Amino acid sequence: MTELIDLSQEIYAGMPVYHGLPEVRISTHATHEQWDNIPNPETETPSVLKLELGEHTGTHVDALNHMGRQFVGQSIETMPLSMFYTEGICLDFSHKGLLELIEPNELDEACRKADLEIRKGDTVLLCTDHYRKHFGTDNWIHGPGISAAAARWLGEKGISAFGVETLAPGVPKVSNKEVHRICGELGFTHYENMVNLHRLIGRGRFRFIAFPLKIRGGTGSPVRAVAVFE
Numbered sequence: 220m221t222e223l224i225d226l227s228q229e230i231y232a233g234m235p236v237y238h239g240l241p242e243v244r245i246s247t248h249a250t251h252e253q254w255d256n257i258p259n260p261e262t263e264t265p266s267v268l269k270l271e272l273g274e275h276t277g278t279h280v281d282a283l284n285h286m287g288r289q290f291v292g293q294s295i296e297t298m299p300l301s302m303f304y305t306e307g308i309c310l311d312f313s314h315k316g317l318l319e320l321i322e323p324n325e326l327d328e329a330c331r332k333a334d335l336e337i338r339k340g341d342t343v344l345l346c347t348d349h350y351r352k353h354f355g356t357d358n359w360i361h362g363p364g365i366s367a368a369a370a371r372w373l374g375e376k377g378i379s380a381f382g383v384e385t386l387a388p389g390v391p392k393v394s395n396k397e398v399h400r401i402c403g404e405l406g407f408t409h410y411e412n413m414v415n416l417h418r419l420i421g422r423g424r425f426r427f428i429a430f431p432l433k434i435r436g437g438t439g440s441p442v443r444a445v446a447v448f449e
Contacts, residue, residue: 286403295437307427309419374405382410
């Protein structure tokens, strides 16, 4: 029997977003009572909601043009759909503490411990369990992340993407900007704000699906990421 595991955060008004990015606002644009011309209704049931949010809201993927000025033109709708429909693996880094870096030798060791191989075109998910430990707390912004060397190590294996539970793939003001640049340089991307990665540990390979919206010129997009086990 096919099992689908949802790896995406819920999107709601006032949810945590990366510092400086647009806040999420959700309001009622129209109601069924308006459409049915019901005067002075006792209750209102939304028929259309108005969403105000940035592309990099909740569980999302970065387009290559987000990685730096030199990658202009490589917007989200130009990226091949095959990047978002891949095989996947999940590696266990739940022992990592706040603001700690994940280095190449640790990625290699995690693969050995899990008896997993990173293959060309894979999506590699990194479970730090940061979401369950710190979402909604002051430490949410202080998650662990990969180093620049680890980003290059992953990119040189020809992966499509990697994914993290944190607000950023690297540690902000330490490795994050360089991690983005390396993704652009080597032509792979990353997902941020993922959930339920702990449910993938020890289960081997799976199908990973996380299609973005087709935003013209977009620098990223929210996704509904899922792991599929047959």
